[in-house]
Amino acid sequence: MAFTQEALPYAENALEPHIDAQTMNIHYGKHHAAYVTNLNKALEGSDAEKLNISIEDICKNISKYSAAVRNNGGGHFNHALFWKTMAPNAGGNPSGAMAEAINKKFGSFDKFKEAFSQAAMTRFGSGWAWLIVKKGGDVEVTSTPNQDNPLMDVAEAQGTPILGLDVWEHAYYLKYQNKRADYVSAFFNVVNWNYVSELYQKAK
Ligand code: MN
Secondary structure (H helix, E strand, O other), rough: OOOOOOOOOOOOOOOOOOOHHHHHHHHHHHHHHHHHHHHHHHHHHHHHHHOOOOOOHHHHHHHHHHHHHHHHHHHHHHHHHHHEEEEOOOOOOOOOOHHHHHHHHHHHHHHHHHHHHHHHHOOOOEEEEEEEEEOOOOOOEEEEEEOOOOOOOOOOOOOOEEEEEEHHHHHOOHHHHHHHHHHHHHOOEEOOOHHHHHHHHHOO
C-alpha cells in the first residue's frame, strides 16, 4: 500500500491573512505531494512496503533506511501533522492538561511562545520547530534540520511531536520574504490547540 496525502482539513485560503492561499496551494499541492510520491518511489519493493510499516514506525527506525526515505518520509509525516495542527478561527491559548503541562515546563504560555519562536528563529537554513512530549509525559521545545523530526532515532531530542512549524523558506517566502519572525508570530494565530491537546493526551 502506497502512502497517500489526506485532504487538507480546510480551504486553501482558510488561514488567510496569516498563511496565504498561494503558499498553501503550492506547499500542500506541490511540496507535500512530491514528498509522498518520492517516499513511495524510495520504498518500492522494500520490506517496509510489503509489510505496510506505518510512517511513524519508519521514522522511529529511520537510521535503517536510505537518505531518500529519511528526507521524503520525514517530509510526509511532518506536513501531514502541520496541516492538522492549524485551523481557521483558531490560535489563542491552550486549556486544561495541555496548558498545565506548558506552564509546568515554561512557567507561562508567553514563555512557551518565546521558547518556540526562539527555536524557529535559530534553526539555521531549513527545518522545523517542535513541541514534543517526552517519555514520562513532560513537554519540551526543540528543532530539527531538513525534514527530520523528533520521532526519528537520529534526532538530538526525541519524543512525540504534537506541534510543528515548518521554517523552510517555501513555507513563508511568498508572503513574508526574509521576515521569518513575522511568519512565526502569525503562526500562533492559527494553532489548533484542540487538536494539539488531543495529541498531547494520546502521547503522555
Ligand atoms: Mn514544507
